[in-house]
Amino acid sequence: MGVPSLTEWPPWNTAGTPFTRRSGSAFGDWAVRKQSIPTGKVPILMVDGRPLAQSLAIARYLAKEVGLVPKDNLEAAFGDALADTIAEMMAAFYKNKMSSVTEDEKERKFNEEINPNIIRPLLGDLNKHLADRSWYSSGQMSWVDLMIAVEFGGLRKSYPKLLDDFPKVAGHVDKVMALPSISAWVKRRPDTFL
Incomplete structure (x- = not known):
């Protein structure tokens, strides 16, 4: 996505x-x-x-x-920092996915470079962060929780085992995806490769 x-x-x-x-x-x-x-x-x-x-x-x-931004400015800034980091991660993913190299080379680069050096470290940090909280920041859902679900849920669609080592992130994605308005949208949205 x-x-x-x-x-x-x-x-x-x-x-x-x-x-x-x-x-x-x-x-x-x-x-x-x-x-x-x-x-x-x-x-x-x-x-x-x-x-x-x-x-x-x-x-x-x-x-x-x-009203999906934390009221505390520092909490909002931490959310913005995560959003920017996720955007950078996805830029690396898409640069590889859309490159003109062979599918085998794209898969090699994902498995040997992008996933271990960019995605997994971010997932590890995020999994720790979510270990003792319901939402990313301020005890309530924010737009960053939606971004977590959009991006990591999309990656999981292409790589089903991606979140296996990160149960807090996987649970977070599932929780957001189960929200009634999100669940309804997912059922009617156009299908994409992510």
């Missing part, structure tokens, strides 16, 4: 806020439309006719709008 999907995997859906997802042909002539969008890339969030670009900026904005 990756960070762009976090903007679709709605923090706002947990609050029941309606939204409309548009993709592909919904933008009309993309070459023309692209010129009016900051950075010329998607995803974007239209708010009162103004386009907001960048996945993490969108997720943070929406989380603030629906």
Whole structure:
């Protein structure tokens, strides 16, 4: 899925806020439309006719709008730090996944470099962090809990044993995925390779 999907995997859906997802042909002539969008890339969030670009900026904005940011600024910053770290991890994963090398080489690089040097250390730290708490920060769900579920749940879809050594992370992903609004969305979303 990756960070762009976090903007679709709605923090706002947990609050029941309606939204409309548009993709592909919904933008009309993309070459023309692209010129009016900051950075010329998607995803974007239209708010009162103004386009907001960048996945993490969108997720943070929406989380603030629906109260999924810790009230304590330091706790919020720790969550932001984890979100940025997960985004960096996923960038390494996608760079490999989308590269032009053979599938065997992609799998070798994942197994020998990305998983042991990037993903597993992060999972180990996160597993320890979640050992004595229900949510990542402040005793209540935040947008970062959604990001944990989006990214590690997506990776687990491609690599079913990925979370086997990290039961707290696996349980956390399952707990978020079981939330009624998230569960309903997962059942109707488009299928992706993650």
